[in-house]
Amino acid sequence: MDKWILKYFTLIRVMIALIIGVAVTILMIYLISEYPGESLKYFFTGPLVSKGRLFNILEMAAPMIFCGVAIALSFQADQFNLGAEGSFIIAAAVGTAFAVSTNMPAFIHIPLVLLVAGATGAAWSLIPGILKAKWKASELVSSLMMNYVALYLSLFLINSYFRDLDAGFLVSLRLPETALFTQFLPGTRMHFGIILAVIAALAAYYFLYHTTSGYEFRQTGYNKQFARFGGINIIKVIIMSQVLLGFVAGVGGVSEVMGIHGRFLWQGFPNYGWDGIIVAIIGRSHPILIIFSSLLLAYLRVGGQVLNLMGDVPAELVNVIQSLIILLITAEAFLGQWKYRITRRQAEKEEAAK
């Protein structure tokens, strides 16, 4: 038992953090709501009872998976890049611009739009990468600043050149049919982008754990000096990790446009980049786990929406749970004493067995 706990300690810690988060949620609903029983039901089972809401979770999870995987790629190489948000939005804008100004058959148009968007995101993310590699500028600060530049540049591009004057809102022109993902399940907004997100996660997993480049990423992430000492080109890794981050986030951005909205309709940060950080942290930067942490976060969000709609508790409640869970997961010392006691007991037992 002790051995088992030690082996899966990080996973158990995440689980306990989740349980505490949920417990606090229940407590808060009891404190806030006039009829807590109903509210709890809305929150926890609400997302699961209708087909529409169930697929809402999947739709919502897709951009989270894209951004979470993107960020995990940089986390694994020990780069704390916050630029997923910027790459996401600027790739969506440039991808939209490209899609509405070109005309070709769908089987070329779709991959080309994805590629253009991915390349845009990658190029955008390359800037903090180069700044870091060349001048040791903190990627955290530069990528964060670049997010604002990306946002306003995107808005300028869409609002000035690709605005749909007939729409009555500040949105872009609608993408031509040839550049849209078909929504393949009637009655839902399920689209190919969701499948693409899962493929991206699987590909990232394969890349990180089964290729030489992924090995270089992880060793650099574990210990830069060791990686350099062993002959790994860590400058290349730093730059490549940021480029991949931008590419994946960029594809995620445009596939939101291609799958859900059909046009670029943001006027502020969509915040998927931040969600990406959250799911990457909960998923311990492991691409497969990130699929699940994204689904979990999307489930909580949908639950919050249902609660907001049907009950008397505001949806912001979800933010509280979310923050609490992250706090508990990132606080290294959380459950540290417990682990220490088990480690000690285990050491004494092995001692006695000698």
Place this chain on the structure above:
Amino acid sequence: MKDNILEMKDIFKVYPEGVIANRNVSMDVQENSIHALVGENGAGKSTLMKVLFGITPFQGGSIVYKGKEVSFSNPREAIAAGIGMVHQHLMLAPDLSVAENLILGMEPKKGKLFFDGDTAIKICREASEKFGLAVPPEKKIKDLPIGVRQRVEILKALARNAEILILDEPTAVLTPQETEVLFKTLDGLKKNGKTIIFITHKLSEVTRVADRITVMRDAKAITTRGMEGLDEDKIASLMVGRDISTKRITPPKNIGAAKLSVRNLRYTDEDGVEALKGVNLDIRAGEILGIAGVEGNGQSELAEIIAGLIEPDSGTITLDGKSLLHCTPRQVRELGIAHIPEDRMKNGVAEATTIEENLIVDRYYKKEYNTRGKLHWNFITEKSKELIAQFNILTKNSKTNVGFLSGGNIQKVVVARELSSNPEVIIASQPTRGVDIGSEELIHNLLKAARDEGKGVFLISADLDEVLKLSNRVVVFYNGQITAHFEDASTVRDVDLGPYMLGLKKEEAASGQMDS
């Protein structure tokens, strides 16, 4: 019979990673004596003293000091109670003067606000006279040799009214001559009524100064007793539980031509300090060239330059005639240099990952290990298991995290990787630092075997016994220069090296170059 000033009973200590460092250890220390605490690296000596000094908490047992049970939760409490500790790595502020370091934390004030420099110097002078420890109060620490710095640390503890002075491997950084001065100091302090606990693993020092001794092995105290009837051999067998050979290894039979040649190598570090001032040396096939010298005299920089980790200002390095300058670490390795780094946790391993991943860092990109970028994990596991068996790395699984291994086994992972790359020249920097005697012997034998296979071995070690045991040729480093070259190391004694290590003597135009 003197009274016991300190009794530690059944101290039990487990580190958070699960390593048991003290297993019900007991020791008692008599007042006004010099007490040696000996044991191999990793036997738990330093941990026991950290427990006493309040640096680390313990889980079981009790400490009785001056008849009262105590438990210090931090060093400040221990110092207040009259216990002082001088760490192996001296904890002084290099940019402050001796006097300023001495009064750190108990600064004399002018008025309420201002630091009183003159009084500080006065306090320093008085303490210096009272305890007979000569130090220059106004000099900056960074301008002083290590022996004097250590004296400042000792004085610092004494100025805080220490009754018990703990010295953690004080001689590790000293030359034989400086060691002798230290021992005279300790004798003087004993006459002054102080009690000294002295951690070491050098047995000659124990027989020289200690009144009583505690021997530790495997986290246990084997014995605490007076020195009567003990000689070095007896202590050694108590320490390791068996006989060990400290004899020099047989000299090499077939020495070939120079493999690695370093000429006029100069290097200035980031702080503008000239770390290497024109170094010349050769390493020949089939020999072990030892570098003796107090740490920080340019040896580390030399190793890192050869390995391609830092760029020199000028000079040349060639391996079999090919230049190593401007090569990346990978290119240097491909040309046939292996490097056991001096700090294994910093450069040698990534502790949060598996043994396998640590073993392949210099070769994962090679043909056998991947096909078009896809790693062959089965093959890697198989190879890793071979290395684990061949180098006697104690682990159940090749997928265990390196961080879970003991120091000696971590070092074996490093050595296994570096020696299995089939190098031409091996740079071994502090290859046995902090490892147990069993691993030390294994590593020594492996280096000897590599030498006998015709490889050139470049041994950098702060441990003179190690240098003299393995090397057939020795050069001494001082202040970025070579100060002596002993072509035949078989008759050299450690005291012969001391004056050169301190820069007191220097051979005219000394170099490690061989005429061919």
